[in-house]
Structure formats: structure tokens, C-alpha cells
Amino acid sequence: MREIRRNRWAALILNLGLGLLVLLPLSGCGYNDIQAGDEEVKARWAEVGNQYQRRADLIPNLVQTVKGAANFEKETLEAVISARSQATSIQITPELANDPEALQKFADAQGQLSSALSRLFAVAESYPQLTATAGFRDLQAQIEGTENRITVARGRYIESVRAYNTLIRSFPTNLTAMATSAEVKPTFETRAGVGDTPPEVQF
Numbered sequence: 001m002r003e004i005r006r007n008r009w010a011a012l013i014l015n016l017g018l019g020l021l022v023l024l025p026l027s028g029c030g031y032n033d034i035q036a037g038d039e040e041v042k043a044r045w046a047e048v049g050n051q052y053q054r055r056a057d058l059i060p061n062l063v064q065t066v067k068g069a070a071n072f073e074k075e076t077l078e079a080v081i082s083a084r085s086q087a088t089s090i091q092i093t094p095e096l097a098n099d100p101e102a103l104q105k106f107a108d109a110q111g112q113l114s115s116a117l118s119r120l121f122a123v124a125e126s127y128p129q130l131t132a133t134a135g136f137r138d139l140q141a142q143i144e145g146t147e148n149r150i151t152v153a154r155g156r157y158i159e160s161v162r163a164y165n166t167l168i169r170s171f172p173t174n175l176t177a178m179a180t181s182a183e184v185k186p187t188f189e190t191r192a193g194v195g196d197t198p199p200e201v202q203f
Contacts, residue, residue, distance in 0.1 A: 029172045029173060029175060029176045030167065030172070030173030030176045030177075031176050031180065033167060033173065034164075034167060034168060034173065034176060034177060034180065034182050037160070037163060037164040037167050037168075038164065038182070040160045040163075040164070041097070041157070041160045041161055041164050041185060042094055042097075043160075044153070044156050044157040044159075044160040044161075045094065045097045045157055046094075047153045047156070047157070048092075048150070048153045048154055048157050048188070049092035050153075051146060051149045051150045051153045052087070052092065052110060052150060053092065054146050054149075055113075055143060055146045055147070055150065056084060056087065056088050056113075058139060058142055058143055058146065059080065059084045059117075059143075061135075061139055062080075062120075062136075062139045062143065063077065063080065063081060065130075065133070065135050065136050065139060066120065066124070066130065066136070068130075069124075069127050069129065069130040070129075072123075072124075072127060072130070073123050076116075076119055076120050076123045077120065079116045079119065079120075080113075080116040080117060080120050082116075083109070083112045083113040083115075083116040083117075084113055084116075086109045086112065086113070087106075087109040087110050087112070087113045089109075090102070090105060090106045090109055092106070097185065097186070098183075098185060098186070099186075100186035103186050103188065104186075104189070107188055107189060107190055111190050114147065117143065117147075121140065124136070154188055157188055158187050158188055161185045161186075161187045161188075162187070164185060165184045165185060168182050168183075168184065169184070
């Protein structure tokens with residue numbers, strides 16, 4: 001009888017020990033840090049999306065204002081309209097940030113829109129009657145401010161992804177990452193030739 005009890009106690013202690021071995025990597029080896037890092041990346045991505053959406057929302061008013069200028073280059077205006085349509089056709093979702101191919105398409109589309117806006121503002125300098133209007137100047141300022149906020153938000157997002165990827169690749173946190181299927185996240189990169197230069201605003 002004592003032997004049976006001893007065996008039961010031994011089995012219980014063994015099971016508790018195994019349970020602790022399973023839980024230790026999750027609690028003591030970065031599980032909470034991985035979750036916090038993932039939430040930080042999501043929050044930074046949401047801010048990137050908010051700023052790009054703000055820019056997209058400003059463009060229709062800009063287009064209407066520019067349309068009022070006599071003989072304004074139609075091709076330049078249509079390029080902005082087309083680039084905005086392409087950029088807004090890609091939904092800014094949390095899942096997008098985890099798909100490298102979709103994220104690159106999104107980055108390219110936003111870069112094309114930035115380039116189209118840069119060209120529009122450059123051409124607008126040849127139309128004093130347009131650049132002299134308060135409405136146009138106000139929209140220029142708002143878009144310039146938004147472009148700056150996009151740059152800041154994107155930089156913070158890239159940094160949060162870098163920190164997260166470093167965390168899940170580093171020992172011993174990488175063991176917890178493997179146990180919880182935490183994967184490396186793609187970063188937000190712009191490609192040469194696509195164009196992602198903020199428009200210059202001159203008054």
C-alpha cells in the first residue's frame with residue numbers, strides 16, 4: 001500500500017515538474033515580452049494606416065481646387081487621381097502587415113501617390129493664380145504636414161518591427177517564439193524608382 005502511495009506521489013511530482021518545464025519558457029523566457037511586442041507593432045501599424053488615410057481624404061478637395069485653375073495640366077491631375085485610386089484600393093488591415101508581398105504592393109502604391117503629389121505641386125508653381133488662393137495653400141500645408149506624420153509613423157513602425165524580430169530571434173526568447181508559432185514580421189520598405197519623396201511645399 002505504501003509502495004502504491006509512493007508511486008502516486010512520484011507520478012504527481014513528475015507531472016508537476018513537467019508542467020513547470022512547459023510553463024517556464026512561456027512565463028520566464030519572454031512570452032509576455034513577445035505579446036507586448038506584437039501589440040506594439042499592431043498599434044504602430046494602425047497609426048501608419050491612419051496617416052495614409054488622412055492623406056487620401058485630403059486629395060479629393062485638392063483635385064477640386066486644382067480643377068478650377070485654367071489650363072492646368074490634365075495629365076498631372078489625372079496621375080494624382082489614378083495614384084490615389086490605386087493606393088486606396090488596398091485595404092489597410094492588420095493582416096496586410098504580415099504578408100510581405102501585399103505589404104510591398106501597398107508601399108509601392110503609396111510611393112506612387114507621393115510622387116504624383118510632388119509632381120502636381122511642382123507644376124502648380126507655374127500657376128500663380130492657383131497658388132495664391134487660400135484654399136490651395138491650406139491644402140498644401142495639410143498634405144505636407146500629413147506627409148511628415150507619415151514619415152514619422154512609418155519610422156516608428158519599422159523600429160517596432162525591428163525590435164520584435166530581434167526579440168523572437170534572440171535566445172532564450174526564440175524558444176518561446178517557436179513554441180507559440182511567433183514569426184518574423186516583414187518591414188515596410190520603399191523601393192528605388194517607385195518614388196516616395198514627400199511633396200515640397202513652397203509659398
